[in-house]
Amino acid sequence: MRVAIVRRAPRASFSMDVYADGLVSGLKAVRPDWEIIELTPNISQNQISSLKVRSLLNGLNKYYQRYWQYPQDLQKQEVDIFHVIDHSDGHLCRWLKKTGKPVVVTCHDLINFVQPENGRGRSLIPAISMPVWKFSVEGICEADRIITVSEHTAKDVEKILDIKFQELTVVPNAVESIFHPISQTEIDDFRTQHKIAPGTICILNVGSNHPRKNVLTILKVVETLVEKGLPVHFFKTGEQWTKELKTFIDDRNLSNNITHLGKPDKDTLVKIYNSADILLAPSLYEGFGMTILEAMSCGTPAIASNVSSLPEVAGDAAILVNPLNIPEIVEAVCRLHNQPELRQSLIDKGLSRAKRFTWEKTAEQVADVYANFVNKTIVETLHATSLHVQNYH
Numbered sequence: 001m002r003v004a005i006v007r008r009a010p011r012a013s014f015s016m017d018v019y020a021d022g023l024v025s026g027l028k029a030v031r032p033d034w035e036i037i038e039l040t041p042n043i044s045q046n047q048i049s050s051l052k053v054r055s056l057l058n059g060l061n062k063y064y065q066r067y068w069q070y071p072q073d074l075q076k077q078e079v080d081i082f083h084v085i086d087h088s089d090g091h092l093c094r095w096l097k098k099t100g101k102p103v104v105v106t107c108h109d110l111i112n113f114v115q116p117e118n119g120r121g122r123s124l125i126p127a128i129s130m131p132v133w134k135f136s137v138e139g140i141c142e143a144d145r146i147i148t149v150s151e152h153t154a155k156d157v158e159k160i161l162d163i164k165f166q167e168l169t170v171v172p173n174a175v176e177s178i179f180h181p182i183s184q185t186e187i188d189d190f191r192t193q194h195k196i197a198p199g200t201i202c203i204l205n206v207g208s209n210h211p212r213k214n215v216l217t218i219l220k221v222v223e224t225l226v227e228k229g230l231p232v233h234f235f236k237t238g239e240q241w242t243k244e245l246k247t248f249i250d251d252r253n254l255s256n257n258i259t260h261l262g263k264p265d266k267d268t269l270v271k272i273y274n275s276a277d278i279l280l281a282p283s284l285y286e287g288f289g290m291t292i293l294e295a296m297s298c299g300t301p302a303i304a305s306n307v308s309s310l311p312e313v314a315g316d317a318a319i320l321v322n323p324l325n326i327p328e329i330v331e332a333v334c335r336l337h338n339q340p341e342l343r344q345s346l347i348d349k350g351l352s353r354a355k356r357f358t359w360e361k362t363a364e365q366v367a368d369v370y371a372n373f374v375n376k377t378i379v380e381t382l383h384a385t386s387l388h389v390q391n392y393h
Contacts, residue, residue: 001374002035003027004079006096008086009041009065015290016086019106022174023085026363034367039077041070063132071095080374083366090139097142102373104366105143106171109287110156113137115212137161144373147366149173149288152309169369172313173288174359178266179297181351182274190275194259200231201337204276204300206269209239212285214305214323216245221280223252224330230337234258235276237269273298278336281305282323289313293357296350301343303332317349 007020020038027036071092074082082096087107096103112133140146141161147169148154154168196202203222207213218234225232234257241249241260249255261272273279279295279302289310295302296317304310306320314320319332336343 001031001081001370002037002079003370004074004077004082005036005038006074006082006084006089006092007038007040008089013086013088015108018176018290019108019173020085022176022359023083023363023366026174026359026361027367029360030363031367037077037079039074041065042073067091067132067136075099081370083370084140084143087137087140088133089136090141090143091136093139093142100377102144102370102377103142104145104147104369104373105140106147106149107137107140107153107157107287108149109153109285110137110160111212111285111287113160114156115285145169145369147171147369150309150312152312153287169365171362171365171369172357173290173293174357174362175290175293175297175354176266176359179270179273179294179354181299182271186271187275190271194235196233196275197231200233201225201278201333202233202235202276203278203280203333204235204237204272204295205280206237206273206291206294207283209242209245212283214282214284216248217282217323217326217329218280219245219248219252219254220326221329221333222254222257224326225333226254226257228330230334232257232333235261235272237261237264237272239263269294270298273300276300278303278333280329280333281310282321282329283308283310284323286310292318293354296354299347299351301336301346301350303329303336315349315353317346317353319346 005020005024008016024036024038027034074092075095075098079101081102081104084090084092084103084105087105090105093103093105112130116130138161141163146157146163146167148157149172151170154165154170157163157168158165191202203218205215205218209215215236222232222234236258249258264272273295277300279291279300281289281291281302281304283289283305285308287309289304292302292304292310292313302314302318304314304318304320305323307323311320319336321328321332336346
């Protein structure tokens with residue numbers, strides 16, 4: 001079988017790169033006799049650099065590349081099945097259906113339908129970009145099968161796009177094998193490097209500053225812990241602080257309790273996870289919640305929201321909290337700090353649970369989806385040919 005993995009432009013989305021890379025590696029492991037090809041927009045390195053500059057001309061060029069040139073290039077491919085790995089490229093399903101080949105698409109979340117404010121301030125022409133995005137995502141309805149990364153996302157697809165739940169296939173994401181526990185010496189070195197005193201409670205949050213990530217709540221939790229006299233330090237990776245978050249930090253004199261670690265490479269991120277005492281993920285909405293698995297794989301206990309997909313990912317291996325209840329979150333942090341047996345229990349459960357989420361297991365389920373639709377297409381083609389021969393005679 002020749003499978004086309006339809007990717008975004010290089011480095012267009014970190015999370016989509018992780019998904020595509022993991023899926024491809026898994027497919028090659030579980031179906032070594034299949035040919036897996038990866039397709040990306042035909043954009044030169046100079047064009048990629050140019051398109052990163054925010055301007056009206058570059059914005060229009062992006063639309064041309066994404067919605068016209070790339071779809072036409074894809075239609076020329078000789079494959080048995082297409083897999084569009086990002087729902088934001090749902091418009092491609094409309095084009096690829098014309099090839100007569102099965103089309104599968106993965107839907108990771110429908111956040112901009114559920115919380116439109118999440119996309120504000122991130123587009124040069126919001127009056128155009130949001131309607132175009134929605135039109136594109138609605139294109140996933142044209143796919144032969146929609147894979148969702150969680151049951152929560154499947155329910156959103158059912159409700160928002162009016163697709164029956166039984167017509168969807170839930171296949172969870174997986175965690176990369178690079179995430180694993182490291183030695184205490186490496187942890188001590190990292191904490192010393194960042195001037196973290198022994199006994200300090202290190203809280204970690206990994207990801208963006210989107211409103212749905214609820215970072216302000218984390219800062220309020222840190223503020224409360226400091227007021228209680230607890231030694232606490234907050235590690236944050238991802239984008240720089242928004243103006244609102246920076247103002248909160250300055251007004252509360254929290255700068256000495258916070259380290260912004262930017263966007264680390266994976267090796268450094270593994271050290272960060274291991275060096276933290278707690279991952280705090282109070283997101284208001286997640287399509288899956290990859291950081292919880294990454295933390296668990298590193299032996300770091302997690303406190304996570306009891307909403308959206310996070311309970312699916314965490315199971316009983318994390319403390320689940322109301323993401324807007326600051327006293328509840330503070331109490332959970334204190335429990336993990338004061339109860340070593342609870343901490344060790346969550347570490348053990350987390351390590352065990354994370355092992356269930358491998359890219360080989362994910363790829364096996366996705367490969368079954370491919371096979372079902374390719375075989376169905378072959379049968380339908382043979383049947384149509386047979387009818388044509390009968391009519392001819």
